[in-house]
């Protein structure tokens with residue numbers, strides 16, 4: 053029995069698997085998978101543990117690919133990079149940077165592994181841009197027999213579309229080939245704007261910027277807008293001292309202090325939220341894309357995020373605001389709003405649908421369920437599809453009808469993992 057324990061980023065998902073291993077080669081990986089298969093045991097793969105849901109835990113064999121994190125091929129002219137699945141987005145950003153290449157779009161952190169981010173449909177914001185998985189051209193997948201198959205448009209297009217957002221349900225992804233774009237700079241502008249006026253212009257704002265994002269602290273009349281646009285202007289990065297002051301001291305430590313105070317004195321939350329909004333202020337800079345996309349997240353929270361048809365965004369946000377205010381919910385973390393283009397991965401929350409993602413958070417140690425259930429009911433009304441890596445209360449029965457390609461994914465799963473070797477309790481709940 054393994055004594056080692058695995059825990060995710062917010063510490064609320066834990067596992068004490070029988071085997072917890074970090075293979076150093078494909079042969080070692082095949083041996084681990086084969087041994088688990090021989091004794092009829094479940095196999096799960098852990099990325100960087102940044103999912104809030106119980107996708108990773110198992111009492112069987114839990115594998116981390118942290119030692120399989122190399123760049124296998126890089127082609128700056130064709131804009132392709134083939135990497136082992138355990139590489140983190142941060143490490144890949146450094147390599148791409150050196151070769152004048154970049155991710156087309158990114159979420160707000162870079163600690164995830166590429167395979168883990170792709171597996172849950174991780175996304176950034178940009179109404180004309182798809183999620184990370186939409187940039188994956190091919191995947192290499194190890195099945196329960198220890199054999200690796202290549203899934204691409206030629207060999208197995210349906211398998212590729214299933215494996216691009218797989219929740220780890222089809223096998224162990226050992227390598228991925230990512231389409232990149234030439235390195236670019238972003239002009240990032242953050243600043244406040246009236247909430248009512250922003251909601252009126254939300255669709256227009258989403259289309260007017262390459263990457264538009266809105267934050268809103270409940271009980272405030274002001275929204276915080278983040279507008280990032282491509283530019284040829286020379287880089288004007290912040291100094292190290294200013295970066296530390298703004299990102300660490302003001303945003304993270306400031307938010308931490310206000311969140312703690314709000315947790316101890318919930319009645320103060322409306323005032324604290326308005327203070328946080330005022331403190332956020334305005335800022336402007338030009339820098340390499342990944343430096344603008346990615347921000348440090350030191351304050352621990354838990355999160356739920358839903359993708360809904362983008363045309364309902366303002367109505368849904370208004371309903372959440374009314375729900376929080378009516379029940380006087382102690383919510384001291386902002387609501388985050390992003391836009392993502394449709395794609396064709398079978399279980400992508402943005403499958404065939406131009407989407408608005410709405411994320412709600414609660415500070416660590418605070419009750420999340422009443423708030424998240426209230427928001428989920430609103431999202432249900434818009435046919436919302438949950439982010440696979442973030443909390444939700446759905447099941448296969450409630451999810452199947454929201455995914456036009458649900459049955460196609462199940463068919464690929466039956467073909468690639470007929471014995472459900474790569475399942476766990478969470479997958480039984482959400483995939484059946």
Ligand SMILES: Cc1cc2nc3c(=O)[nH]c(=O)nc-3n(C[C@H](O)[C@H](O)[C@H](O)COP(=O)(O)OP(=O)(O)OC[C@H]3O[C@@H](n4cnc5c(N)ncnc54)[C@H](O)[C@@H]3O)c2cc1C
Nearest residue numbers: 099100101102103159160164165168171174175220225441
């Ligand atoms: C602070 C924070 C900020 C975040 N920001 C964003 C954001 O901006 N946008 C967004 O969309 N999401 C965001 N997320 C969610 C996060 O991107 C996803 O949960 C992502 O899946 C985490 O990647 P990971 O490497 O930690 O994978 P894990 O959480 O460890 O695993 C995720 C899934 O991938 C599977 N998996 C991992 N590696 C493999 C493999 N090699 N083969 C098969 N399956 C595999 C696992 O089994 C699991 O099902 C954020 C999360 C946190 C904690």
